[in-house]
Amino acid sequence: MDPTQTLATGSGYWSPLLWLLALVVGLAVALVIRSRGRKDFREGEGRAPFISGNKEPEQGGGHIPASNIYWGFLESMKSYYGRLVPVHTGVPTDYVAWLLGIMALMLIIGLAT
Amino acid sequence: MDTFVMRHLPALLIATPLFAAFLMPLVGTAGRTARNAWAFLGALLTAAIGLTLAWKVWTTGTVLYVFGAATPQQTLPPDAAFPIRIMFQVDAMSALMAVIASLSALGITIYSLSAESKQSGLETFYAMLFLLIAGVLGMVVTGDLFNFFIFLEISSLAGAALVAYRIDDGVAVEAGLKYALLSTVGALAVLTAIGMLFAQYNALNMATLASRLQFTALDKVALVLLAVPLAMKCGAVPMHFWTPDTYTTAPSSVTAFLVVSSQASLYGLFRILYTLYGDLLQFSWATFGWFLIVLGILSMFIGVTMAIPQKDVKRLMAYHAVSQTGYMLLGVGVGLAVLGNADALAKYGKTAMAGGLFHIINHAMYKGLLFLTAGAVFYRCGTRNLNKLGGLGHTMPWTMVFFMIGALAIAGVPPFNGFASKLLIYESVFRFSPFLSIIAMIVSILTLASFVKVFHSMFMGPPRAEFAAAREVPAPMFIGMAILALFVVVAGLAPQPFIEHMINPAVDALVDRAGYIAAILGGR
Amino acid sequence: MMSYLLLKLPYFTVVVLTLLGLAAMVFKKNLIKILMGLSLLESAVNLFLIVTGYRTDGVAPIYTNAPSLHMTLPTVQALTLTSIVIGVATSAMMLSFAMVIYKKYGTVNAEKVKKLKG
Structure with missing residues (x-):
């Protein structure tokens, strides 16, 4: 592979290999920082993780189901989704109607121009 | 022998999967080993022929194949001034699509060998799969409009049968019925348009039709009747409703190939807009360019926002397929909108088209990969519900790695291939209209967000008791995913050779309408 | 005038059949009726194709012993034959789908066959 391999985008260049190099450098920095940590630490020692003063939940009980992820986003976009989701009725006649509707619209636009 | 094969490559490209399909039930009676070997052999040969044909196109230019003529290159009969035979015209654009289809076909067939092994009636399944492959390959290499309709119908029928193949309490059949219904209505509109064009110009050959078109009012009607159903078949919003239904219920390997099939419809749309009508649209270039752009923007945005709240992993991915199709429509639409302006076309129009076309091949690979990983999870865990899945990273590490590669690629995170094509689209579309480019970037962010959700719900967290038996997938599924993942990584690390040798010739082939006509009519 | 209308009659039939088919597909809720609408649409397209190639008083295009050219x-006609074959395959497949749906859902009402939505 050519090391000068770049992607010309018309207004600039992007080199995937330079990006990889940057990743490697970042990884090296992280490893250097990690190697400066305490060598005498062993798992199981020390204090339990601090979770806002609550007790650490049991292993296995900490899984968040998918429906709860982005709850806030969905809640704030409720008016948008409230209109969009019902359009996906699942009724085949509606699907055909949408196809015919777009076809009619394009016929009007196409013949007018 | 070698020259014989090389001379008849375009015909063999269709004949091989058809032969594999029709002999499949017979071979299947000899036992499962014979059946699997036959399926593997058929896919391998098809892929080899597809790649050889593409290589031939890239090295020697457009490959013509006239059926029933004295030589495959004799486009005009000795006693007639216009072509009367069915012909395949494989230019760089067709070659690109043939590579996509035949490579994914190989990966998907290998994957099916074990993914479907628990099912019954597999002879029919593979026969249908090969019919679907033949239909898609036919759509992208044919130079004849009616032939295009035939292959469109073959791929629709085989696709619908495959979607409904696992009855699954009727849900799969419901999806199959919707898909078949819409496909048939769309195909009938296409057939009507072909009839309108034939009645006026007495030709079915695309190059001949292109040279004769007058752009009458009837031609405009025909254009709409061709373009809108094909846009529906590629899943553009607001005609995308069948996409999530179909992609969710089909077996994962079939879903991965339905993505390719919808991209063959996209190819048909581009072929009709650029090659068949092309210069004739000059008074309405902007109109049809904007038709693609508006469909693209709607698909991108509505697709991704509908994906975020989904709970079924394959339904979520299906909405992303809609969203990613938007990028292709946007890129190629910008190219079409500036087709009349040579300066803008050279400056950013061709780059936008290159980005759009590069996204087609990238999308086929990473979306195929994602659907296959979803299939792998379903194979081991028996559910697609994201609320129930979890902790699979402990037991299926390789599936997780493949999923990460696919998810990062679809979100446009460097250094994977999705980034390369999206970068081309962003930068060129920005010079056309910054607003569109910004929407495209926002959609990418939302894509990443929703795949973070999938990743978290499927693979993260402590191991769950109900999936304790889950193991890594069997070797054929692993190989199928690895083929696609390898492409995603390689095309991401070295995009420039792909752009130079595959994409740019395809862009030039699309723009060069006169060249397409001259290949058949000899410059007359 | 009358003969002109008679000549164009097949085209009117095509339009009427198309509209009937589309109306059945959009407004009927019974899956079987929707498929009947689809069949009507197919017939309309086939008729349209045939009509475009028709010539008044023309003979069958077989050159052997042809009375006139x-x-x-x-x-x-070849296109229509192909299209009819495809149409048969489509109808058969979709009717069998409707049959399976009736077995599994207990209804062929399109409004009730929507486990997939949203």
């Missing part, structure tokens, strides 16, 4: 156009 004033022939109907064979190409569209």
Whole structure:
């Protein structure tokens, strides 16, 4: 592979290999920082993780189901989704109607121009 | 022998999967080993022929194949001034699509060998799969409009049968019925348009039709009747409703190939807009360019926002397929909108088209990969519900790695291939209209967000008791995913050779309408 | 005038059949009726193809012992035959789908066959 391999985008260049190099450098920095940590630490020692003063939940009980992820986003976009989701009725006649509707619209636009 | 094969490559490209399909039930009676070997052999040969044909196109230019003529290159009969035979015209654009289809076909067939092994009636399944492959390959290499309709119908029928193949309490059949219904209505509109064009110009050959078109009012009607159903078949919003239904219920390997099939419809749309009508649209270039752009923007945005709240992993991915199709429509639409302006076309129009076309091949690979990983999870865990899945990273590490590669690629995170094509689209579309480019970037962010959700719900967290038996997938599924993942990584690390040798010739082939006509009519 | 209308009658039939088919597909809720609408649409398209190749008083396009060279156009007839074959395959497949749906859902009402939505 050519090391000068770049992607010309018309207004600039992007080199995937330079990006990889940057990743490697970042990884090296992280490893250097990690190697400066305490060598005498062993798992199981020390204090339990601090979770806002609550007790650490049991292993296995900490899984968040998918429906709860982005709850806030969905809640704030409720008016948008409230209109969009019902359009996906699942009724085949509606699907055909949408196809015919777009076809009619394009016929009007196409013949007018 | 070698020259014989090389001379008849375009015909063999269709004949091989058809032969594999029709002999499949017979071979299947000899036992499962014979059946699997036959399926593997058929896919391998098809892929080899597809790649050889593409290589031939890239090295020697457009490959013509006239059926029933004295030589495959004799486009005009000795006693007639216009072509009367069915012909395949494989230019760089067709070659690109043939590579996509035949490579994914190989990966998907290998994957099916074990993914479907628990099912019954597999002879029919593979026969249908090969019919679907033949239909898609036919759509992208044919130079004849009616032939295009035939292959469109073959791929629709085989696709619908495959979607409904696992009855699954009727849900799969419901999806199959919707898909078949819409496909048939769309195909009938296409057939009507072909009839309108034939009645006026007495030709079915695309190059001949292109040279004769007058752009009458009837031609405009025909254009709409061709373009809108094909846009529906590629899943553009607001005609995308069948996409999530179909992609969710089909077996994962079939879903991965339905993505390719919808991209063959996209190819048909581009072929009709650029090659068949092309210069004739000059008074309405902007109109049809904007038709693609508006469909693209709607698909991108509505697709991704509908994906975020989904709970079924394959339904979520299906909405992303809609969203990613938007990028292709946007890129190629910008190219079409500036087709009349040579300066803008050279400056950013061709780059936008290159980005759009590069996204087609990238999308086929990473979306195929994602659907296959979803299939792998379903194979081991028996559910697609994201609320129930979890902790699979402990037991299926390789599936997780493949999923990460696919998810990062679809979100446009460097250094994977999705980034390369999206970068081309962003930068060129920005010079056309910054607003569109910004929407495209926002959609990418939302894509990443929703795949973070999938990743978290499927693979993260402590191991769950109900999936304790889950193991890594069997070797054929692993190989199928690895083929696609390898492409995603390689095309991401070295995009420039792909752009130079595959994409740019395809862009030039699309723009060069006169060249397409001259290949058949000899410059007359 | 009358003969002109008679000549164009097949085209009117095409339009009427198309509209009937589309109306059945959009407004009927019974899956079987929707498929009947689809069949009507198919017939309309087939008729349209045939009509474009028709010539008044034309003979069948078979050159052996042809009484005259004033022939109907064979190409569209070939197209129509192909289209009919495809139509049969489609109808058979979709009707069998409707049958399975009736077995599994207990209804062929399109409004009730929507486990997939949203």
